Amino acid sequence: MAELELGSRFQRRFLAARQLRSFPWAELEQKLRARPGSPLLAEILQKTILHPLCVKYPPSTKYRRCFLTELIKKHESTAAEPLDELYDALADILNEEESSHGYKNYLLPTGECVTLSESVAIISGGTTGLVTWDAALHLTEWAIENSSVFSNSDCRTFPCYIASGVTDVVYDPEIILTLIGMLQKLSASRADRKPPEVYIAFTIRNPDTYHLFQAELDKVGIGWQIIPAHSNSIFLYDMQPNVTILQLFI
The missing domain is CATH 1.25.40 (Serine Threonine Protein Phosphatase 5, Tetratricopeptide repeat)
Known part of the structure; x- marks a missing residue:
């Protein structure tokens, strides 16, 4: 056995x-x-x-x-x-x-x-990130454990999920502002004016960048809260990542 x-x-x-x-x-x-x-x-x-x-x-x-x-x-x-x-x-x-x-x-x-x-290339076409990110796996585990979030969803009410590594994808203030601008447009473009549900998962490698992201959210009035850690452990990690999931209120 x-x-x-x-x-x-x-x-x-x-x-x-x-x-x-x-x-x-x-x-x-x-x-x-x-x-x-x-x-x-x-x-x-x-x-x-x-x-x-x-x-x-x-x-x-x-x-x-x-x-x-x-x-x-x-x-x-x-x-x-x-x-x-x-x-x-x-x-x-x-x-x-x-x-x-x-x-x-x-x-x-x-x-x-x-x-x-x-x-298999570390860098291809001048860019990185061509592999499965641990934040994406972490967010998927959370989604499986919280399947009720997906219930009764259609193309107008389906939650928006973003998996990213803040120091790898959102690695400078300009990109952070671009992401926040995209989130604001996402909310403004909805005909029913019902705010979308947004969850962002990211690996915290640089606490300063993480806090900068939170500060910029506060400046434009986007509320946020940290989602409690989930118990699902479906995927295997080479080492346990320091991943946080934020729910945003836009």
Whole structure:
């Protein structure tokens, strides 16, 4: 039972392409040394590299190569017989061309999956932010836990959700003012004059920028309140982000 759980932990992290250092490698090595002939590695291979989701929507070539290399290291550190499937899978990936994109597959508690395509480049087309931001994942978890916010919504009353990193997207006063101006126009353009529900999630990296954003909201009369932390933990984070969600009243 414990080995099945370990395999599932590897699966969720691998399909979501989380950083390799976040995997329970030490626990895996301990189990392999205790049972050199265990089928655990073969099971992990089936749940990761050979999983149908990975076959159809694979993480980047580099990511899969590094993952398999680490699995092989753990296998070779034991006295077990060579596992041909591991080396065959690595050989297949080594023959692939380096990919410019990779996929992240987020497994949901319902058994469904959300698949996103991301650029593997840190900077592309002169811009950054071509990956899934932790603030977006955090906001999605909150939305799932607070599904009542979405009830009875249509195209006129649907809440407005923005996921951002204040020091990465709103990183100077000019951009903060542009965002606030957009929010004001959003409210003024509504024919029914009913204010939209606005929720903004962002990672606090620079407290000064965070407080500047709040001060600029106060100047134009946009009210705000901090949404309490949610208990949902659906997505795996490489490290727990310092994410805050604000509800705005415009």
